[in-house]
Structures are given as structure tokens and as C-alpha cells.
Amino acid sequence: MAQKKTILVADDDPDVLFMLGHYLEKWGYEAVTVDSRREAEKFLEVASPDLAIIDLMMEEEDSGFILSYRIKKKDPGIPVIISTAVYREKGIRFDLQHQTDSKWIRADHYLDKGYRMEELRKVIEKLLG
Amino acid sequence: MEKLSILVVDDEPGIRSGISRILSNHTVSFPFMDEDYGFECREAATGEEALEMIMSEQPHILLLDNKLPGMNGIELLEIIQERNLDIMVAMITSYASLEIAAKATDDGARDFIPKPFTPAELKASIDLITKQLFLRRMARGMKEEGKKIRYQFLSVLSHELKAPLNALEGFLRMMQERELGESLDEYAEILSRCQQRIEGMRLLIMDLMDFTRIRLEKREDKIEKVDLVERAQMAISTIQPLAIQKNIQISFTGEERVFMNADPNDLDIMLNNLLSNAVKYNRENGRVELEIKKMDDKAVMRVRDTGFGMSEEEKATLFREFVRIRNNRTKGITGSGLGLSIVSKLAEIYGGDIQVESKPDSGSEFRVILPGC
Numbered sequence: 001m002a003q004k005k006t007i008l009v010a011d012d013d014p015d016v017l018f019m020l021g022h023y024l025e026k027w028g029y030e031a032v033t034v035d036s037r038r039e040a041e042k043f044l045e046v047a048s049p050d051l052a053i054i055d056l057m058m059e060e061e062d063s064g065f066i067l068s069y070r071i072k073k074k075d076p077g078i079p080v081i082i083s084t085a086v087y088r089e090k091g092i093r094f095d096l097q098h099q100t101d102s103k104w105i106r107a108d109h110y111l112d113k114g115y116r117m118e119e120l121r122k123v124i125e126k127l128l129g
Numbered sequence: 130m131e132k133l134s135i136l137v138v139d140d141e142p143g144i145r146s147g148i149s150r151i152l153s154n155h156t157v158s159f160p161f162m163d164e165d166y167g168f169e170c171r172e173a174a175t176g177e178e179a180l181e182m183i184m185s186e187q188p189h190i191l192l193l194d195n196k197l198p199g200m201n202g203i204e205l206l207e208i209i210q211e212r213n214l215d216i217m218v219a220m221i222t223s224y225a226s227l228e229i230a231a232k233a234t235d236d237g238a239r240d241f242i243p244k245p246f247t248p249a250e251l252k253a254s255i256d257l258i259t260k261q262l263f264l265r266r267m268a269r270g271m272k273e274e275g276k277k278i279r280y281q282f283l284s285v286l287s288h289e290l291k292a293p294l295n296a297l298e299g300f301l302r303m304m305q306e307r308e309l310g311e312s313l314d315e316y317a318e319i320l321s322r323c324q325q326r327i328e329g330m331r332l333l334i335m336d337l338m339d340f341t342r343i344r345l346e347k348r349e350d351k352i353e354k355v356d357l358v359e360r361a362q363m364a365i366s367t368i369q370p371l372a373i374q375k376n377i378q379i380s381f382t383g384e385e386r387v388f389m390n391a392d393p394n395d396l397d398i399m400l401n402n403l404l405s406n407a408v409k410y411n412r413e414n415g416r417v418e419l420e421i422k423k424m425d426d427k428a429v430m431r432v433r434d435t436g437f438g439m440s441e442e443e444k445a446t447l448f449r450e451f452v453r454i455r456n457n458r459t460k461g462i463t464g465s466g467l468g469l470s471i472v473s474k475l476a477e478i479y480g481g482d483i484q485v486e487s488k489p490d491s492g493s494e495f496r497v498i499l500p501g502c
């Protein structure tokens with residue numbers, strides 16, 4: 001049997017961690033769930049996930065951007081999905097297709113919270129190719 | 130591309146030209162900025178020369194060495210602050226002097242560049258300052274439209290309202306799709322999480338009602354002569370069930386009656402918030418002490434607990450809307466982060482004051498002082 005792929009999930013909402021943990025394991029992944037950028041960084045010091053799903057707002061309003069940046073710095077090959085519940089409200093406009101934007105955001109996909117699990121699954125499968 | 134102007138102040142010509150060279154083809158871009166920023170450097174060898182250049186043409190950013198012949202960096206910084214000049218300053222310090230750093234921060238410096246620095250360190254510092262500059266411009270733009278506070282408030286509020294809805298929706302879907310099997314017993318944990326999220330939303334809505342009510346309501350016709358001690362005793366019995374769960378003793382000390390002119394509703398809001406915090410952020414088997422007394426023509430409510438306490442930094446943001454302290458101990462505790470902002474707003478409306486003393490791991494004391502006795 002092939003080795004399970006590891007997915008790092010960072011979100012400060014324990015319910016999101018619970019749900020994502022459940023589905024990811026069901027889909028055959030190993031889920032590592034952490035509730036802050038700091039915890040995520042601790043994990044990154046000792047291991048590399050195959051993919052990361054991170055919340056934009058954790059300790060800081062832009063924890064997700066910072067974390068995403070760190071992950072890509074460690075290994076640009078790790079796909080990163082950023083999600084947030086308040087995309088429009090925060091007025092953070094960004095377009096991952098756009099060259100300069102993707103240079104800074106360093107994420108591979110963006111999800112508006114409230115997404116369907118099937119949607120997430122497709123994105124993950126596509127990113128893990 | 131917009132060019133930001135930088136004034137480099139250093140008495141060593143080599144450093145000045147080095148900085149100018151490194152920054153001349155450096156650009157900064159952030160996902161939330163419309164366009165990239167580039168840089169244009171001018172140079173000054175002394176504080177006096179720098180001041181003259183600043184007054185004739187104000188730069189966006191000042192890179193300031195502290196050790197200068199004549200006027201030093203901190204002195205220049207103070208002049209800039211006195212004259213209320215809108216310049217982002219980064220201090221270049223040749224040795225890590227905590228004292229200078231602290232002083233410079235007080236005087237408005239945004240960042241420090243330790244000497245000697247690498248080009249990467251310089252660029253990182255410039256990136257940080259540019260981001261701050263941009264965010265400040267953006268915030269100012271919104272303030273000009275009178276929107277800033279409302280906008281931030283609404284964006285956080287919508288986050289706080291959507292998060293529990295998303296959780297509830299997700300859990301319902303898990304049940305619909307029998308994710309954990311056919312037996313209802315398997316869903317006990319999910320159901321109790323759902324209940325917690327609903328409770329959280331209920332609390333948020335109630336706090337929001339208080340939050341808007343105290344701002345909008347006409348108070349004049351509601352003011353009456355109220356016995357603060359009676360309200361305090363009612364507040365204690367309201368919080369009692371929660372206290373019993375954690376085996377926390379609540380004691381009352383103070384005078385028998387303290388009459389004051391107020392809207393009794395407002396007093397209840399303050400007392401309930403302070404007491405519920407003292408219980409919520411307390412340890413098992415802890416204590417809470419409520420004291421009501423009269424001091425000259427002022428009424429004082431003092432709530433002391435044996436709880437988690439908080440650090441100086443945490444204290445600094447405590448009264449802002451939606452601020453909640455996050456650590457391992459506060460993790461599972463439900464709240465909106467509005468309570469103390471309501472209490473302090475009320476104290477202000479009454480012309481009173483709120484004070485807090487706290488020590489991490491040993492406890493906190495909140496005092497509300499209200500005139501009108």
C-alpha cells in the first residue's frame with residue numbers, strides 16, 4: 001500500500017479542524033490539525049506536509065498569508081489552500097491568476113468558507129495531481 | 130509604479146550610497162495593493178541637514194542612524210514627532226541598545242535596522258515599512274469617508290456570525306450523510322458542539338443588543354434613584370449557576386445600600402459582565418469578590434478574582450471591541466469579546482472610569498467608578 005499523504009490543516013476554529021480531520025482521513029489522507037500559525041510553524045520545523053489548508057484569520061488578521069509564505073519558502077512544491085469566511089468584507093482583493101499577486105500570496109488555491117466538502121476534495125486531488 | 134521617497138541619514142558616506150544603491154531597483158508588492166512601489170533615495174550626513182531637507186520636501190520614509198555628529202537620531206525623531214510630520218521612520222542602530230530602541234519606539238519609530246546589515250535585511254525592513262505605510266493610507270482613506278470604524282466592526286462581526294453558521298451547516302451535513310454511521314449515539318459529540326455554537330451566537334446577539342442599545346438609547350427618562358447594592362446582589366444570583374459549576378465562591382462586601390442616579394439596566398449590564406468574566410476566566414475552586422462602596426459622591430464597584438489574569442500587552446487591548454485573549458486556558462470559553470467594550474463605554478457615558486489591575490496566573494481586579502451618588 002502506498003504511503004498516506006499528509007495534509008496540514010491550520011484553523012483557529014476547533015469545529016473546522018474536527019470536520020476537516022474527519023473528511024481527510026475518510027479520503028485516505030493523514031490529517032495534522034493545528035489551531036494557530038505558531039503551532040503550524042512548529043510542525044513545519046520537524047516535518048513537511050504534502051499539502052496545507054490554512055485559515056486566513058488566526059492569531060493575526062493575515063496569519064494565513066504569513067504561514068503560506070513560510071511554507072513556500074521551505075518548499076515551493078507544497079500546494080497551499082487558503083480559506084476565509086470574510087473574503088469580501090475585508091476588502092482583500094487578490095487574484096491568484098495575476099502574476100504579481102501570486103508572487104506574494106504564494107497560495108495555490110483560495111476557498112470562500114462555507115465550501116462543500118466535495119469541492120475541497122476536488123481541489124486537493126487536482127493539486128496533489 | 131509609485132515611487133516612495135526615502136531620506137537616508139547617516140554620517141558614513143559609504144553606508145548612504147550603499148543603501149541608495151540597494152534600494153534603487155528594489156520594488157515592493159502586496160496582494161492587496163493596486164500597484165508596486167519603488168524607491169527614490171536622497172541622502173543627508175547630519176541631523177541638521179536632514180531636518181532642512183525634510184522641511185523643504187517631506188519624504189515618505191526616513192532611514193535614520195542614531196549616532197550622528199551634532200543632533201542625534203533620537204533628537205531628530207522628537208522634532209519630527211513634535212511637528213506632527215507624517216513620516217515613517219526606521220532607526221539604524223550600530224549596537225543593540227535596548228534603551229535607545231525603547232526611546233525610539235516611544236517617539237514613533239516603526240522599525241530597527243541593526244548595523245551591520247545585509248542587503249536582505251535592509252529590504253525586509255523596507256518591505257515592512259511600506260506595508261505599514263500602505264495600510265495607514267488605506268485606513269486613512271476609509272476614515273476620511275467616516276467609514277473606518279464601522280467597516281472594521283462589520284467585517285469582524287460578519288466573521289463572528291458566519292463562523293458558527295458554517296460549523297452548524299457542516300455538522301448538519303455530516304448527519305444528513307450519516308458520516309459517523311447510522312446510530313444517533315455516534316453523533317453525541319457533534320450535537321454538543323452544535324449546542325455550544327448556538328449558545329455562542331445567542332451570547333453574541335445579546336451582547337450586540339446591549340452594544341447598540343447603550344449607544345442609541347435616550348437615557349434621560351430612564352434615570353432613577355437606584356440601590357446599587359440591590360442590583361449587585363441580583364447580579365450575583367444571576368451568575369451563581371455558572372459559579373457552582375466551577376465550584377467558585379462569590380462573596381459580597383461593602384455597604385448596605387448605595388443609592389445613585391442611573392438607568393438600572395446599565396448597572397445590570399456592567400455588573401453582569403464583570404462578574405461573568407470573573408467567573409469565566411477563573412480556575413476551578415476559585416474565588417470572586419464583589420465590593421460596592423461609596424467614595425465621596427462616587428460609587429465604586431470592585432470585582433476581584435483568582436483567575437488567569439493577563440499580561441500588560443493583553444491589558445492594553447482589553448476594552449476594544451471583539452478582543453479576546455487567546456491562550457490554552459481561554460480556549461474553550463464562549464464569549465463575544467464585546468463585554469468589556471460595553472462596560473467601558475457605559476462608564477464613559479456616565480462620566481466615570483474603569484480601571485484594571487492584573488497579574489498572569491494570580492488574578493485580576495476591575496474597578497468601575499461612577500459619579501452620581
Ligand SMILES: Nc1ncnc2c1ncn2[C@@H]1O[C@H](COP(=O)(O)OP(=O)(O)O)[C@@H](O)[C@H]1O
Pocket residue numbers: 402406407410434436437438439447452453454455459463464465466467468469470493
Ligand atoms: N476577569 C478576567 N480575568 C482574566 N481575563 C479576563 C477577565 N475579564 C476579561 N478577560 C479577558 O478579556 C477578554 C475580553 O473580555 P470581554 O470583553 O468581556 O469579552 P468575552 O468575555 O465575551 O470574551 C476575554 O476574552 C478574556 O480573555
Ligand SMILES: [Mg+2]
Pocket residue numbers: 402405406464466468469
Ligand atoms: Mg465577557
